[in-house]
Amino acid sequence: MKVWLVFFFVVFLASLVYASYKSYRKNRSSDEFMLAGSNIGAILGFLTFSAALFSAFTFMGMPDFFRVHGVGAWIFLGLSDALMVFFLLWFGYSLRRRAAQVGYKGVAGFVQNCFQNKWAGYLVFLSSFLFLIPYVAIQIRGISIFLNAAFPDFLPYWGWSGLLVVLMLVYSEIGGLKAIMYSDAIQGVILLVVIWIIGLTCLKMAGGLEAGTEAVLASNSELLSLPGPKGLFSSPFLIASAIAIVMIPVSQPQFTTRLVVMKDLKSVHKMAYAVGIFAILVILPTAFIGLYGAVTYPESSTADFLSSALLFDQAEAVGALAVVGLFAACLSTTNAQIFALGTELRSLLKGDEKKSMRITQIGILVFSIIVLVFSSVISDELVLLARVSFAGTSMIAPVVLGAVLFQKPPKSLLVISAFALGYFVLSLIGWVPAGFAGLPTDAAMYLILIPTTALVMGIHYFTQKKVHEA
Known part of the structure; x- marks a missing residue:
C-alpha cells in the first residue's frame, strides 16, 4: 500500500502546486485574492460549492451516522439538501442583485452596509467565528482519527493535524480563493469516485442490498425505521435540521461568497442544479458503507469502523486512494472555511488596503491556531457536531x-x-x-x-x- 500512497499523494500534491501556480498573480488586487476576480464559471462553481458542502464529515461521518442511527440519515441530509437546491435558485438571484447595488467584500461587510449599522456586521462575524471554528475542527478531527488509527506509528495525532493546518496556510496564502476553488474541484472529483468505489465494494461484502438489509433487520430492525435505535430522528429533529441546512447559503459565508463570485446568474442556476445531482450521488454510497458497518461492525468504535471499512477491507490501491481522498477533502474544507473567516474579517476593515490585507492574513493564522487547539478536544460525533454548526449559524x-x-x-x-x-x-x-x-x-x-x-x-x-x- 505504501507505493500506492506515495503515488497518489505525489499526483495530488502536484495538482495543488499546478493550481496554485495558475492562481498566483504577482500584482493582484485584494479582490482578486479574496474573491477570485468574481468571474467563476458554472463547472468550477458547482465543484467548489459541492466540495465545500460535502467534505470529510460526509465521507466519514455519514457512513457512521447510517451505521449507528439508521436510514433516517438519508432524510436528515439527502432531503434537506434537495430543498436547499430550490432555495438556491431564488436566493442566488436576490443576493447578486443586492450585492451589485451596495458592493460585496464579505457577508459581514455586506450586511453592515445594508443596515448602515456596524453591529450588524459584528453580529454576522461573531456567528461565523463561533460556529465555523468547530466545523473546521470537525474536519481535522475526522481525518486525524482515521490516519492515526490507520498508521499509528507514522505520526502522532497532533502531527497529522499540524500538517493539515500548515499546508492550508501555505496554499491559501499563495493562491487565494481561486486556488482554493481549484483544490475544491480536485477534491470533489476524488471524493465522488472514491466513495462510489468503496460504497459498491462494501455493498458487495454485505451480500448485496437485499441480503444486507435482511441481516440488519434480523440484528437491529430499528435501524430501518424512524426515529432509529437511539430515537434521534424525531420529527422536530428532522424539521429543524432541514431548516438549518436550507439556510446554509444564507448563514455560512463560504457558500454565500461563492454565489456572489459566479460570473453571471445563468452560471448560478446551472451550479444549483448540478449540486442537487451531486448531493444524491455522494450521499447514496455512504448508506451502502453504513449498511456494511451495521452488518459487520455493529459494536465497533468510530475509529475502528472507519479504518476497517475505508482502508483495511479495501484493495490496497482503493485504500490508498481513500487516504488521499480524505486528506484532500479535509484540506479543501479547512481552506475554504478559514479563508471565509478571513474574508469576513477583511470586509469589516476600513482604510488602507495593504494594512487591511496584513490584518486579514494575521487573522487567518490566528484562526488556524485556534482550530488546531479546538480539534484536540472535540468529540467523535462528526455529523452531529456539523449539524450544530449549521443550526448555530442559521x-x-x-x-x-x-x-x-x-x-x-x-x-x-x-x-x-x-x-x-x-x-x-x-x-x-x-x-x-x-x-x-x-x-x-x-x-x-x-x-x-x-x-x-x-x-x-x-x-x-x-x-x-x-x-x-x-
Whole structure:
C-alpha cells in the first residue's frame, strides 16, 4: 500500500502546486485574492460549492451516522439538501442583485452596509467565528482519527493535524480563493469516485442490498425505521435540521461568497442544479458503507469502523486512494472555511488596503491556531457536531435575508437574531435550558424565530410601501 500512497499523494500534491501556480498573480488586487476576480464559471462553481458542502464529515461521518442511527440519515441530509437546491435558485438571484447595488467584500461587510449599522456586521462575524471554528475542527478531527488509527506509528495525532493546518496556510496564502476553488474541484472529483468505489465494494461484502438489509433487520430492525435505535430522528429533529441546512447559503459565508463570485446568474442556476445531482450521488454510497458497518461492525468504535471499512477491507490501491481522498477533502474544507473567516474579517476593515490585507492574513493564522487547539478536544460525533454548526449559524439568517430583501432593512431583525444566537450559544454551554416546550433548542428557537421574522418583515414591507405611495 505504501507505493500506492506515495503515488497518489505525489499526483495530488502536484495538482495543488499546478493550481496554485495558475492562481498566483504577482500584482493582484485584494479582490482578486479574496474573491477570485468574481468571474467563476458554472463547472468550477458547482465543484467548489459541492466540495465545500460535502467534505470529510460526509465521507466519514455519514457512513457512521447510517451505521449507528439508521436510514433516517438519508432524510436528515439527502432531503434537506434537495430543498436547499430550490432555495438556491431564488436566493442566488436576490443576493447578486443586492450585492451589485451596495458592493460585496464579505457577508459581514455586506450586511453592515445594508443596515448602515456596524453591529450588524459584528453580529454576522461573531456567528461565523463561533460556529465555523468547530466545523473546521470537525474536519481535522475526522481525518486525524482515521490516519492515526490507520498508521499509528507514522505520526502522532497532533502531527497529522499540524500538517493539515500548515499546508492550508501555505496554499491559501499563495493562491487565494481561486486556488482554493481549484483544490475544491480536485477534491470533489476524488471524493465522488472514491466513495462510489468503496460504497459498491462494501455493498458487495454485505451480500448485496437485499441480503444486507435482511441481516440488519434480523440484528437491529430499528435501524430501518424512524426515529432509529437511539430515537434521534424525531420529527422536530428532522424539521429543524432541514431548516438549518436550507439556510446554509444564507448563514455560512463560504457558500454565500461563492454565489456572489459566479460570473453571471445563468452560471448560478446551472451550479444549483448540478449540486442537487451531486448531493444524491455522494450521499447514496455512504448508506451502502453504513449498511456494511451495521452488518459487520455493529459494536465497533468510530475509529475502528472507519479504518476497517475505508482502508483495511479495501484493495490496497482503493485504500490508498481513500487516504488521499480524505486528506484532500479535509484540506479543501479547512481552506475554504478559514479563508471565509478571513474574508469576513477583511470586509469589516476600513482604510488602507495593504494594512487591511496584513490584518486579514494575521487573522487567518490566528484562526488556524485556534482550530488546531479546538480539534484536540472535540468529540467523535462528526455529523452531529456539523449539524450544530449549521443550526448555530442559521440563527443570524433573518439579518442576512433582511439585507437581501429590503433597501432599508428593519433594525429589529438585529435584535431578533442576536437573541436567538445568544440563547443557542448559552444552551450549548449549559447556562440556559437546552430546549423547551418538549423541543430541542434549535427547533424551539425556529418556532419563535420564523414567525417573528415573518411578522417583522411583513409589517416593514407594508409600512415602506405606504411611505412610497404617499
